[in-house]
Amino acid sequence: MLSAQYDLSSSFPTAVHSSVAELAALDAVGTVLSLDRDAALFREGDRADHYFKVVSGVIRGCKLLSDGRRHVGDFFLPGEFVALNAPAIHAFTAEAIGGTTLVRYERRRVDALIAANPRLAISLFARLSAELSAIRARMLLLSRMTASERIATFLLDLAGRGGSGRRSVIPLPMTRTDIGDHLGLTTETVCREIAQLKRIGAIAASSPHELRVLRGDLLQRIADGI
Amino acid sequence: MLSAQYDLSSSFPTAVHSSVAELAALDAVGTVLSLDRDAALFREGDRADHYFKVVSGVIRGCKLLSDGRRHVGDFFLPGEFVALNAPAIHAFTAEAIGGTTLVRYERRRVDALIAANPRLAISLFARLSAELSAIRARMLLLSRMTASERIATFLLDLAGRGGSGRRSVIPLPMTRTDIGDHLGLTTETVCREIAQLKRIGAIAASSPHELRVLRGDLLQRIADGI
């Protein structure tokens, strides 16, 4: 089963990962949910009645143009919240990459919790601001970085996710097309850039879906455009 | 004086434009500030001790790469708030385009206002969420739209800003380079695309800094990639 193959929970311990500590209170009001590969968690335009946290697997958040061009805004890894900051109507579609399990929280119950707990509200506000900063950095990437800079930045970002410093093994459960749609590139360009990184010895690959960082410094220099 | 030439306050009435009504309360605690052309309001990395509202002129929010590549994340028009949702450290640099006047609010006083007024907090939260949605749409633009789609989208966005429906006269106080850095294009490409829109009769220009929309429908179709 795919979900087993792609289960990242071991490398991203969820407990550590609920970075908004206050949100632990949420766990009491959540219910478990699982999705098959490519199933939609919600769609752009849907009413946002729930918040979610990924337990295992990965969720991609994406937007589509009428002719099928796609942009993957985020990948949500185990321990991360999906749509926690959503407006009343979802601004993007969320789909499972491989089998995925999540916890679902009712929005109105969470909102009640927030209203009752100013500390929680402040955490959420800070979280939203941080998300906004991250997304601004991604706009710089999408508008001005070269293909190799984008790929190197993406790999370093993934390596740094999940707390516990920068890990050297990077799981890549998503397809090359997903990565391309995340970085504004095509499948082929993603392949070629990863191949190039292997060629120069910055990374090695045990499979297309698991890379190992050999020269983080090199990767960093490429990401920085030096 | 540039600020006179570029003063947009007449076309963007500030009263109407403070779309978070509750924020009217802020005006009592603000002080006026003016900036010359290209002067920085704050820089990326600075402590965020103040919030601002543009009165006249325009502010650009931008991020730089070490080699000078630049991305302009936002243009802030009269009546709009700058850095209202900022984290403790500014994530981008804000600079004046032409002479600009603003109102400055002390962060701790605003924060106190927010803490004392739950309705205000909710407005701000909604505002932040809306900003996040807008920025996600911009990522789709930057990663997947063609040059002509980007330009048409940008012009329609500008035409729709400032409440009061879609206006037909679009002031463009920023340079072609600013626009290019906003859309992930070069000055030359921006020029050519605008020239093309004139050629097909979608817009007319009385000067490089003021366009008139002749065929909004056409512009919309181009923006939609049809």
Next chain:
DNA sequence: CGTCCAGTTGATGTAAATCAAACCCAGTGG
């Protein structure tokens, strides 16, 4: 054992970048 995808690699095309040269004002100063 064949089918089906995702991944990979190669050949070719193209949208937009880069390089280059006018052009157009607004401001300055003789």
Next chain:
DNA sequence: CCACTGGGTTTGATTTACATCAACTGGACG
């Protein structure tokens, strides 16, 4: 008044990074 200057704009010629098109590979699964 008019020549001069300098920044922004515009248009043209050429290049290029990446997309597109095409073909092959290799593992997963019935």
